[in-house]
Amino acid sequence: MGENALAAEVRSGTGKGVARRLRAQGRIPAVLYGRAKQARPITVSARDLQLLFQKSSAGINTLIDLQLEGGEDVVIVKELQREPVGGSYVHADFYTVDLTQKIAVSVPLHFVGKAPGVEAGGILDHPLRDIELRCLPRAIPESIEVDVSGLEIGQSVHVREIQLPEEVEVISDPELAVASVVAPKAEEEPVVEEAIEDEEAAAAEGEEAAPAAPEGEKSAEESS
DSSP states (O other): OOTTEEEEEEOOOOSHHHHHHHHHTTEEEEEEEETTEEEEEEEEEHHHHHHHHHHOTTGGGOOEEEEETTEEEEEEEEEEEEOTTTOOEEEEEEEEOOTTSOEEEEEEEEEESOOHHHHTTOEEEOOOSEEEEEEOGGGOOSOEEEEOTTOOTTOEEEGGGOOOOTTOEEOSOTTSEEEEEEOOOOOOOOOHHHHHHHHHHHHHHHHHTOOOOOTTOOOHHHHO
16 A cells, blocks of 8 residues: 555444444544545544544645555545544545546645734734635645735735645635734723722712701700
8 A cells, every 4th residue: 555545444334323333443434425426434444544644744635545445546535523522533524536636625824924013012813724725636735824024013914915836726715814913902901099089979979968957956966
């Protein structure tokens, strides 16, 4: 098998019970599908899939030589489900690719440079961590570099400004902000002294509004 080869087996059963038994054996349920292929339930080793991703610089966009029933398909993982607490793999969708046809992929963004706005006290905000692209399977970039070294406070880099490799098309909205330098939030002034002054003013008003004793009546101090 090749460097990015992964052995798979046909899965005869479906449902939660089958999935639990597979995971107890160190395997996960998966689905293999493609443009001209009917979806097939399969199973792969969770550990082998994890090791394959760890040794590949392309991560989840790694092209995999999937070995199944004596044949081989070049696939890419379209969806990978993880256990919410431990992060272990629980299900995978493998898509059979045609090496001569472009496919849509999500590629991570890599931010480089030191923004002058950050040095002036601003905060670098990058709402996008990935960008949607379309390209040939063999031309999938490992990451897309975003230079933020020219950003002042209040400025942004948008999708349309990102330099892409040749033969790579962007799918994401060109007007989306990829990175921005925003001004830090102003700290709220303490209101303790103001509250004390308000209380004192309210007490003074209460004293002024106190009714006087009627004529003919003596106060407790005068009676004593």
